Amino acid sequence: EAQVTQNPRYLITVTGKKLTVTCSQNMNHEYMSWYRQDPGLGLRQIYYSMNVEVTDKGDVPEGYKVSRKEKRNFPLILESPSPNQTSLYFCASSRQGRSSYNSPLHFGNGTRLTVT
Amino acid sequence: QQQVKQSPQSLIVQKGGISIINCAYENTAFDYFPWYQQFPGKGPALLIAIRPDVSEKKEGRFTISFNKSAKQFSLHIMDSQPGDSATYFCAAKRGQAGTALIFGKGTTLSVSS
Numbered sequence: 302e303a304q305v306t307q308n309p310r311y312l313i314t315v316t317g318k319k320l321t322v323t324c325s326q327n328m329n330h331e332y333m334s335w336y337r338q339d340p341g342l343g344l345r346q347i348y349y350s351m352n353v354e355v356t357d358k359g360d361v362p363e364g365y366k367v368s369r370k371e372k373r374n375f376p377l378i379l380e381s382p383s384p385n386q387t388s389l390y391f392c393a394s395s396r397q398g399r400s401s402y403n404s405p406l407h408f409g410n411g412t413r414l415t416v417t
Numbered sequence: 418q419q420q421v422k423q424s425p426q427s428l429i430v431q432k433g434g435i436s437i438i439n440c441a442y443e444n445t446a447f448d449y450f451p452w453y454q455q456f457p458g459k460g461p462a463l464l465i466a467i468r469p470d471v472s473e474k475k476e477g478r479f480t481i482s483f484n485k486s487a488k489q490f491s492l493h494i495m496d497s498q499p500g501d502s503a504t505y506f507c508a509a510k511r512g513q514a515g516t517a518l519i520f521g522k523g524t525t526l527s528v529s530s
Contacts, residue, residue: 305460334517336520341426341522342522343423343506343520343521343522343523344461344506344520344523345520346517346518349517359517391460391461393460401449401451401466401510401512402449402466402468405451405463405466406463406518408453408460408461408462409460410458410459410460411458411459411460
């Protein structure tokens, strides 16, 4: 089954304790992206990657890092989490270089992060 | 110029009624306008999408109406059902796959039985 898999689904941590949220896709997609979803703010892009070793900032990159060492994986790293990073996080992927109509963005089921 | 403005924030509709969600954009370079549906505990999933050279697209009970001159597009859900209760996001982007999708802030739809 084609899917984007995120882990963990739920995470509670304390301020300053480094954490990583993993994302893996099995569709051989070039493009991967991280979004955060907050009430009243919708989905905002954090980082994206056009291909292996190619990453760039989205709209809200502060406090986050990413890496793309393999095509299928795109982990999100919070080096020193703070309470304002409490949110619902989504990883997404799509084909690159084709019409968006033929290659829509596929989302994972989300990771709910709480930073106390 | 990059914003997509969505309204209303929440919507309650009776079973069998029509649900209408509106979006407006400013960037005339946008050329892909999808709607995503999100159920609790799940990620958003593509519902329907439209190109700017088409004024309407229908898939089952879901229809996108597109007004290029007004830079507006809307989602109509005919014969709304309780199973349609979800959060709906409009979005827009420019260019080929692999570029940023700009989302509206979402509309929470509740269909009462």
